[in-house]
Amino acid sequence: MSEPASTYPSFAVLLVDDEAAWLRSMRVALQRAGVDHVLATQEPREVPELLAREPVGLVLLDLNMPHLSGEALLERLAAERPEVAVIVISGMNQVETAVRCVKAGALDYYVKTAEEDRLVGGVLRAIRLLELQRENREMASRFLSGDLRHPEAFAGLVTQDRAMLAIFSYVEAVARSPQPLLVQGESGSGKELVARAAHQVSGRRGPLVAVNVAGLDDTVFADTLFGHARGAFTGAEQARRGMVEEAADGTLFLDEIGDLSQASQVKLLRLLQEGEYFPLGSDRPKRLLARVIVATHHDLAARQAAGTFRRDLYYRLATHQVRIPPLRERRGDLPLLLDHFLAEAARELGKKRPTPPRELVPLLGSYAFPGNVRELRSMVLDAVSLHRERVLSMDAFVKAMARGGAAAPAPGALPDRNPFAVAEHLPTIHDAVELLVEEALSRAGGSQTIAARTLGITQSALSKRLKAARE
Numbered sequence: 001m002s003e004p005a006s007t008y009p010s011f012a013v014l015l016v017d018d019e020a021a022w023l024r025s026m027r028v029a030l031q032r033a034g035v036d037h038v039l040a041t042q043e044p045r046e047v048p049e050l051l052a053r054e055p056v057g058l059v060l061l062d063l064n065m066p067h068l069s070g071e072a073l074l075e076r077l078a079a080e081r082p083e084v085a086v087i088v089i090s091g092m093n094q095v096e097t098a099v100r101c102v103k104a105g106a107l108d109y110y111v112k113t114a115e116e117d118r119l120v121g122g123v124l125r126a127i128r129l130l131e132l133q134r135e136n137r138e139m140a141s142r143f144l145s146g147d148l149r150h151p152e153a154f155a156g157l158v159t160q161d162r163a164m165l166a167i168f169s170y171v172e173a174v175a176r177s178p179q180p181l182l183v184q185g186e187s188g189s190g191k192e193l194v195a196r197a198a199h200q201v202s203g204r205r206g207p208l209v210a211v212n213v214a215g216l217d218d219t220v221f222a223d224t225l226f227g228h229a230r231g232a233f234t235g236a237e238q239a240r241r242g243m244v245e246e247a248a249d250g251t252l253f254l255d256e257i258g259d260l261s262q263a264s265q266v267k268l269l270r271l272l273q274e275g276e277y278f279p280l281g282s283d284r285p286k287r288l289l290a291r292v293i294v295a296t297h298h299d300l301a302a303r304q305a306a307g308t309f310r311r312d313l314y315y316r317l318a319t320h321q322v323r324i325p326p327l328r329e330r331r332g333d334l335p336l337l338l339d340h341f342l343a344e345a346a347r348e349l350g351k352k353r354p355t356p357p358r359e360l361v362p363l364l365g366s367y368a369f370p371g372n373v374r375e376l377r378s379m380v381l382d383a384v385s386l387h388r389e390r391v392l393s394m395d396a397f398v399k400a401m402a403r404g405g406a407a408a409p410a411p412g413a414l415p416d417r418n419p420f421a422v423a424e425h426l427p428t429i430h431d432a433v434e435l436l437v438e439e440a441l442s443r444a445g446g447s448q449t450i451a452a453r454t455l456g457i458t459q460s461a462l463s464k465r466l467k468a469a470r471e
């Protein structure tokens with residue numbers, strides 16, 4: 001489906017006033033505040049036809065106009081186009097009129113003499129509200145249909161996990177929002193891939209510019225993001241564009257945001273709040289034209305609660321957020337990912353794709369994967385590079401798991417419900433252990449190594465137990 005190029009908001013704002021000078025100044029003020037799509041008319045009678053032709057989501061309506069009064073038009077719009085929001089702008093500061101307008105369906109009421117900033121602030125708040133409502137509706141319909149409009153953007157993310165697919169739907173639903181997107185998840189879980197997909201579905205024409213902000217001191221952070229003017233500091237012989245400018249009309253992806261210093265947090269907050277920034281040594285502000293996506297492997301809410309991450313910045317960043325589940329919470333993806341990485345490794349190494357032994361997936365399923373998908377990928381690459389026979393050896397995997405702290409059973413492996421809760425008669429401890437061992441061996445395809453790992457005991461302990469049971 002073809003979609004319009006990215007503009008903010010996703011709908012047009014229509015100004016209706018018989019005063020040409022007010023229309024002009026309001027249009028400029030809104031455009032300066034980043035509202036790209038502004039239409040204007042001096043003729044209230046044209047409005048219904050304009051609404052039929054243009055994707056208008058918000059009308060700023062003057063009350064006192066010749067031919068058709070603002071109040072009459074407001075009533076007509078409320079009846080015929082209830083989905084279009086109306087903010088009334090009146091020359092009069094009359095409470096009764098304001099109450100009447102709000103009762104008739106106006107979203108808000110402003111007096112024309114109010115400071116322009118207040119009026120623009122009110123319009124921006126209304127736009128934000130309408131965009132959130134639109135995103136909500138879109139999300140609800142996507143969850144119901146389960147369809148992705150741009151599956152190709154997510155093609156690099158191999159998964160059939162329901163939680164992951166729901167995240168893709170969400171990312172699509174908020175793709176056009178100018179609000180930041182926060183992507184959380186353990187290291188190696190695919191945060192950067194999700195950020196890239198979000199950029200791809202945003203319809204933004206500019207590039208995705210990625211900056212890892214961990215370990216950047218505040219001066220380097222400011223210079224990297226905002227750039228500098230010529231002569232801004234000793235050695236600054238040339239002016240330099242910052243990453244914010246490089247990412248114009250695209251996406252600025254700030255990775256490891258949880259590690260940002262306090263001073264840099266203030267700078268980022270100001271950038272997001274004001275939509276403007278100053279390159280170092282320059283007194284000419286530049287506009288933020290990029291959408292910001294941030295990622296972290298930390299729990300940002302916990303950092304905020306602990307006081308290491310600014311609360312105001314957290315709330316700015318967290319309007320839209322996703323948490324990528326760790327691989328151990330989506331073990332159903334293991335066969336698919338294994339397949340994908342085996343093919344990838346064989347291609348990279350110029351080898352024939354090896355056949356994985358039957359026991360490999362259960363073995364991988366018993367492991368916690370602290371390094372998530374990245375760890376699985378390198379395990380597979382390592383195993384394929386050592387591989388000689390037709391069937392892939394499990395040795396490389398067993399060794400890699402031991403290095404990754406595999407002795408402990410995988411966290412999260414405990415069932416949600418006690419499996420004995422449904423048993424009419426409880427088995428004795430001896431019988432329960434026998435049954436457990438039998439089940440683990442059957443799931444491990446008879447491999448004692450894997451069964452022992454699943455049970456959280458050493459292989460020699462399992463083999464002793466089996467011997468004892470046979471005697």
Ligand SMILES: Nc1ncnc2c1ncn2[C@@H]1O[C@H](COP(=O)(O)OP(=O)(O)OP(=O)(O)O)[C@@H](O)[C@H]1O
Pocket residue numbers: 156157158159185186187188189190191192193194255296297373374377
């Ligand atoms: N669902 C997936 N399908 C295919 N490959 C994946 C998937 N998830 C992650 N990967 C691979 O795992 C590696 C790590 O992914 P990515 O860089 O997106 O993780 P991250 O969460 O951003 O990690 P970090 O926190 O360390 O920056 C990449 O090589 C990527 O190709």
